[in-house]
Amino acid sequence: MSxxxxxxxxxxxxxxxxxxxxxxxxLADIILENYPVSAMGSITILANASRVSTPTVAxxxxxxxxxxxxxxxxxxxEELEATISNPIAKHERFAEGAPDTHILNRFxxxxxxxxxxxxxxxxxxxxxxxAALLSNSESDVYVAGGxxxxxxxxxxxxxxxxxRKGMNLIDAGSSTWPHFVLNMNEGDVLVAFDIRRYxxxxxxxxxxxxxxxxxxxxFTDQWGSPAARHARHVFNLRIEVPSAWxxxxxxxxxVEALLAAVQTNTWGETRDRVEALEELFDKTKLFRKFS
Amino acid sequence: MSxxxxxxxxxxxxxxxxxxxxxxxxLADIILENYPVSAMGSITILANASRVSTPTVAxxxxxxxxxxxxxxxxxxxEELEATISNPIAKHERFAEGAPDTHILNRFxxxxxxxxxxxxxxxxxxxxxxxAALLSNSESDVYVAGGxxxxxxxxxxxxxxxxxRKGMNLIDAGSSTWPHFVLNMNEGDVLVAFDIRRYxxxxxxxxxxxxxxxxxxxxFTDQWGSPAARHARHVFNLRIEVPSAWxxxxxxxxxVEALLAAVQTNTWGETRDRVEALEELFDKTKLFRKFS
DNA sequence: AAAACTATGTATAATATTTTTCAATAAGCA
DNA sequence: TGCTTATTGAAAAATATTATACATAGTTTT
Numbered sequence: 001m002s003x004x005x006x007x008x009x010x011x012x013x014x015x016x017x018x019x020x021x022x023x024x025x026x027l028a029d030i031i032l033e034n035y036p037v038s039a040m041g042s043i044t045i046l047a048n049a050s051r052v053s054t055p056t057v058a059x060x061x062x063x064x065x066x067x068x069x070x071x072x073x074x075x076x077x078e079e080l081e082a083t084i085s086n087p088i089a090k091h092e093r094f095a096e097g098a099p100d101t102h103i104l105n106r107f108x109x110x111x112x113x114x115x116x117x118x119x120x121x122x123x124x125x126x127x128x129x130x131a132a133l134l135s136n137s138e139s140d141v142y143v144a145g146g147x148x149x150x151x152x153x154x155x156x157x158x159x160x161x162x163x164r165k166g167m168n169l170i171d172a173g174s175s176t177w178p179h180f181v182l183n184m185n186e187g188d189v190l191v192a193f194d195i196r197r198y199x200x201x202x203x204x205x206x207x208x209x210x211x212x213x214x215x216x217x218x219f220t221d222q223w224g225s226p227a228a229r230h231a232r233h234v235f236n237l238r239i240e241v242p243s244a245w246x247x248x249x250x251x252x253x254x255v256e257a258l259l260a261a262v263q264t265n266t267w268g269e270t271r272d273r274v275e276a277l278e279e280l281f282d283k284t285k286l287f288r289k290f291s
Numbered sequence: 292m293s294x295x296x297x298x299x300x301x302x303x304x305x306x307x308x309x310x311x312x313x314x315x316x317x318l319a320d321i322i323l324e325n326y327p328v329s330a331m332g333s334i335t336i337l338a339n340a341s342r343v344s345t346p347t348v349a350x351x352x353x354x355x356x357x358x359x360x361x362x363x364x365x366x367x368x369e370e371l372e373a374t375i376s377n378p379i380a381k382h383e384r385f386a387e388g389a390p391d392t393h394i395l396n397r398f399x400x401x402x403x404x405x406x407x408x409x410x411x412x413x414x415x416x417x418x419x420x421x422a423a424l425l426s427n428s429e430s431d432v433y434v435a436g437g438x439x440x441x442x443x444x445x446x447x448x449x450x451x452x453x454x455r456k457g458m459n460l461i462d463a464g465s466s467t468w469p470h471f472v473l474n475m476n477e478g479d480v481l482v483a484f485d486i487r488r489y490x491x492x493x494x495x496x497x498x499x500x501x502x503x504x505x506x507x508x509x510f511t512d513q514w515g516s517p518a519a520r521h522a523r524h525v526f527n528l529r530i531e532v533p534s535a536w537x538x539x540x541x542x543x544x545x546v547e548a549l550l551a552a553v554q555t556n557t558w559g560e561t562r563d564r565v566e567a568l569e570e571l572f573d574k575t576k577l578f579r580k581f582s
Numbered sequence: 583a584a585a586a587c588t589a590t591g592t593a594t595a596a597t598a599t600t601t602t603t604c605a606a607t608a609a610g611c612a
Numbered sequence: 613t614g615c616t617t618a619t620t621g622a623a624a625a626a627t628a629t630t631a632t633a634c635a636t637a638g639t640t641t642t
Contacts, residue, residue, distance in 0.1 A: 021619060037372040040331060041365070043600060053621040058601060069600065070628085074332070081328040102415055103555070107548040108406065115399065120323050123305045124393055148449065155442040159536060222320060228309060236308065243551035244561075245450060253540045257398040260534035264394070274535065312589060334630060344591045349631060360630065361598085588639070598629065608619070 008079050009072065010035055012064045023052045024060045036076050043069045106242045111249050114238035118250045121222075126233045130217050131261035133233075137164045137269070139187045142180055142209070144170040146202055149193035149219075152248055156191065156255045163263055163270050170205070177205050186213035194218060194225035195239060195246055206230045219251055299370050300363065301326055303355045310354065314347045327367050334360045397533045402540050405529035409541045412513075417524050421508050422552035424524075428455045428560070430478045433471055433500070435461040437493055440484035440510075443539055447482065447546045454554055454561050461496070468496050477504035485509065485516035486530060486537060497521045510542055 007015075013028045020028060030050040031039045039046055047054045058069050066072040134141060141160065145153030157169040170180050184190070190209045194202045198220075206227035210216050218231040221239045228234045235254055239246040263270055298306075304319045311319060321341040322330045330337055338345045349360050357363040390396070425432060432451065436444030441463035448460040461468050475481070481500045485493045489511075497518035501507050509522040512530045519525045526545055530537040554561055 023620065034372065037368055040368050040371075042598080044598085054600070055602080055621070056619090059620095077328055077331050080331075081325065103552050104410065104413065104415055104418060104548055107544070107551060108410055111544055111547075112403070112406070115402070117324060119395065119399055120301065120326070121305060121308070122395065123302075124395055127395055148446075151442045151446040151449065154445070155439075155539070158439065158442065222316070223313075224316060234309065241547065241551070243547065244554050245547075245550065247547055248446070249540060249544045249547060252543050253398070253402055253538075256532065256534065256536075256538055256540060257395055259536065260398060260532070261394050263535050270535075314590060333628080335628085345630070346592090346632080347590065350590095584642085586639100586641070588637100590635105590637080592633105592635085594631100594633080596629100596631070599626100600628080601624100601626070603622105603624080605622090606620085608617105610615105610617075612613100612615085 009039070009064070009076055016064060019063070020060070023050075023056045024063070026050050027052050027057060027060055036080055039076055040073065040080075103242070110241040111247060114240065114247060114250045115253060117222075118237045118254070121236050122254070126235075127258070127261070130233050131258060131265060133189050133215060133217065134160070134191075134258070134262045135164075135265035137166060137266070139189055140166040140168060140183075140185070141189045141191060142168045142170055142184065142214070143191045144177070144202065144205060145193040146195065146197075146199045148245075149195055149248065149251070152219075152251050152255060153191075153193050155252065156259070159259045160262070162274060163259070163266060164273075177201070178208075181205070181208045181212060184209055184212045184214045188214045189217060190214045191217045192219070192227060192231075193251065194227050195221050195248075195251070196223060196225075198225045198227070203227045219254065221246070300330070300355070300367055307355060311351065314341075314343045315351045315354070317341050318343050318348060318351055327371055330367055331364065331371075394533070401532040402538060405531065405538060405541045406544060408513075409528045409545070412527050413545070417526075418549070418552070421524050422549060422556060424480050424506060424508065425451070425482075425549070425553045426455075426556035428457060428557070430480055431457040431459060431474070431476070432480045432482060433459045433461055433475065433505070434482045435468070435493065435496060436463060436484040437486065437488075437490045438463070439537075440486055440539065440542070443510075443542050443546060444482075444484050446543065447550070450550045451553070453564060454550070454557060455564075468492070469499075472496070472499045472503060475500055475503045475505045479505045480508060481505045482508045483510070483518060483522075484542065485518050486512050486539075486542070487514060487516075489516045489518070494518045510545065512537070 010032060013020075013032060017025075017028065027046070027050040030046070038049060043054050043057050047057050050057070061069045061072040064072070066075065133139075141164075143153045143157045143160070145151070154169060157167060161167045168180060168183075170177050190206070192202060192206060203226050206216055206218070207230060210230040216227070216231040216233075218225060218227055218234045220228060220234060220236060222236050224234070224236060237250045237254065239248070239250065241247040301323060304311075304323065308316075308319065318337070318341040321337070329340060334345050334348050338348045341348070352360045352363040355363070357366065424430075432455075434444045434448045434451070436442070444463075445460060448458060452458045459471060459474075461471050481497070483493060483497060494517050497507055497509075498521060501521040507518070507522040507524075509516060509519055509525045511519060511525060511527060513527050515525070515527060528541045528545065530539070530541065532538040
């Protein structure tokens, strides 16, 4: 009798089952049988499925405390939303001891949500195809980024250089990129990062590179860089956080996942290179021995 | 081409994302953001939520291969029915359409867990203190990273340079860092990144810098760099992922959160600097106008 | 710089949905 | 049985939803 708002439709039906009539029982059965999907269509569909008239459906909605059938559907959608959108507790406190409003928690919330949303939009098949492209050491790979994303590009480049030969990092903001384009051949790959405040130079680079037959793989944001139209594969990532700047966390995540995939693909050849590199580092005594 | 019926709406959106227009992107975002509930109401509700007109919604439904919006909704309901009645859908899959064992999902799992573990270990108070240190423009700030972490250091540096003066990036791997140490004064701050395969140079840099009275803020991994003993504040981050390399995702996350905190602290002064920078970029026409 | 094209929203027409009315039927009761 | 009341659905009215036509703004091409 108390808070009607918080009760689910299923609960309301079960509570009031005794007060329901013959035709309404029939209807209730159908609703519960395939809950909640069966009640998400039109009143007509539901009525037909229950072999009941549409007014019966409307009347029952009223009887259960809703203002009408549409109100019942809205409640049902909200119910579903609450059920579905909460596989991992959304409002889990990350940094314990800090209030929910602390920047750490707000940032963590945003970063997590960005990751989830971004992953929803990534086509695993495209991911695999890009990994395959980058695993083919026959073709050269060029990497380019913008003002902010250049560091991510560099990160990608540094690791890829260990994995394979034929890697080229296109300098940031400089006007030397035409030299790189000159060297590109049919089948080479250009990996570009272009996040909002899309850069003109990058668009032109994408144009010229694809004109020369290079395949463009583009990392961009949810709105999409204009260079996307030249790209064979595009990754649209969520980048918004409670800050004056955009976040590169998800971009870096995808870069790392891609590195892992490529490395797995090419493990035969990579192994030797990695081991050789380790040896080099040992010789230069750059690192402390790791315990 | 093949069996259109079996493709989910989400898949269709991903596949055709390139062919979608600006308004349609907006719409697609909303649909995917709270999938599939957001598209289960009326076309009007969905249009309003996406800040798009109803015809845009109807047009996109067509574009995605449905006969109209109602057809799309029916498909969505069938999808939902299939999902809900399928008891397997317990464990959240990040990249839908890819198996749990796909590197994307394994990587996402690991990254998420890293973030959670790392945040548990971060002292919010220490975080605030570091933010305060970095907000004080009286003292200079030096940033140093290692072979891999150098790019993260650079990322941090690039953003901090917009926020405040007195920022210095110590070159990677070079032997020029003694020059930087010479310039350090009592109260200056050294932000160092040292992840396993801890680097000797970095340890020595930390020693000398703190000897000169600088305050060391250290980003390291869960095992802890040897430089930690010289540090005033240490952030221990989880970095393990299913890959031959360590992940820098969480490190970048914390860096960004710190940037946001510092930027909030110094908004009075930062504002002018950011605006001046925007103006500079506008003048150089480096960027396309953002709509 | 003008022309051609594309994208998008407003207004409106077409369509579907929901509710109301009311007559028919069934059920309860003296 | 016959009277009363409750339940139900057909049909129509009221309302909401969806699609179309068209004008405008924006973009690209020439």
